[in-house]
Structure formats: structure tokens, C-alpha cells
Amino acid sequence: MIDCREPSRLVAFWAEALRYRPQPPPDGHPTWRDWYLSVGIPGEELGEGDCADRLEDPTGAGPRIWFQPVPETKTVKNRLHIDLKVGGGRGVPVVERRSRVDAEVARLTALGARVLGSMDDPDNGYYSAQLADPEGNEFCVV
Structure with a gap:
């Protein structure tokens, strides 16, 4: 998990950087936004867009990465490098x-x-x- 202000921005960057791809939403849900709404997350907490906030290794070998939205910007040294x-x-x-x-x-x-x-x-x-x-x-x- 990586905390961030704009998950869609970092998903786009890290997908290219790592040669990963955005993880598709769970079966039966056309978007991550639809899935989040289905599990009770209020729409006003989700912001705009389809809420694509996860990456996966297309080969299945590497870890999945979730970009968790947080209100604050990065202010100190990374905890993960x-x-x-x-x-x-x-x-x-x-x-x-x-x-x-x-x-x-x-x-x-x-x-x-x-x-x-x-x-x-x-x-x-x-x-x-x-x-x-x-x-x-x-x-x-x-």
C-alpha cells in the first residue's frame, strides 16, 4: 500500500514505471467506483472518476500495489523505498x-x-x- 493524494495519477505513473497494469475491478463490477459503492463507501468519499487505485504485475510474479487516498501530502522521508x-x-x-x-x-x-x-x-x-x-x-x- 502506498499513501497518496491522487491515486489515479500514481497508478498511471507506476504502471508505466514498473511495467504493471491497473488491476481490473472485482467480477460483476464495471469500475472500482461501482465496487466501492457496493461495499458501502459513500460516493462523496470517492471523488471523481472510476477510482482505479490498484496495480498488478501482468506476469503474476510481482506484488499487487494499492494506492490509498489520504488527505495530506508527503512531508517526510519515505517509509518504503x-x-x-x-x-x-x-x-x-x-x-x-x-x-x-x-x-x-x-x-x-x-x-x-x-x-x-x-x-x-x-x-x-x-x-x-x-x-x-x-x-x-x-x-x-x-
Whole structure:
């Protein structure tokens, strides 16, 4: 579960970032909004839209993620930190890993992420970038 102000915004971002997909609503319900109403959540608490607030791994291997709406914005350090491992690990030359990380950073910033910094330590064979999602949650690309 990830707390957020705008679940639909983060569902769209993280679906692309993780190569996940929005989780379909339970059987018999055309939208998540319809399902929430069916279990007694008042419509005024749901806001606008279809309330799509969950992601799933299309392969079924990764965890499902629920984006829980909360009234406050992020104000302190994350309690959860995701590392997107795209570089290939230490068995891949650091020059190649840097290229892979930079390409992923470019893809993610085009989706709405913001670059916070990087760690470039070629002597120790390390390269990574720290980013923030559209609501400011930090994550790394390594």
C-alpha cells in the first residue's frame, strides 16, 4: 500500500514505471467506483472518476500495489523505498550500466518523475540515480 493524494495519477505513473497494469475491478463490477459503492463507501468519499487505485504485475510474479487516498501530502522521508534495477548488476561493465540507467531515467522523467541526484563512483563500479514520483516519493534507478 502506498499513501497518496491522487491515486489515479500514481497508478498511471507506476504502471508505466514498473511495467504493471491497473488491476481490473472485482467480477460483476464495471469500475472500482461501482465496487466501492457496493461495499458501502459513500460516493462523496470517492471523488471523481472510476477510482482505479490498484496495480498488478501482468506476469503474476510481482506484488499487487494499492494506492490509498489520504488527505495530506508527503512531508517526510519515505517509509518504503523502491529500487528499479535496470543496470544488470555488477557483472555488467559500469559504462553499460550507466547507459541503461540513464535511458531509464529519461523514460521516467518523460512520465513525470523528477531527478533528485545521482551517485557516480566508477572506482567502485557503482552508478545510480535518485528520482521522485509525481507526488514526491523517492526511488532509485540502479
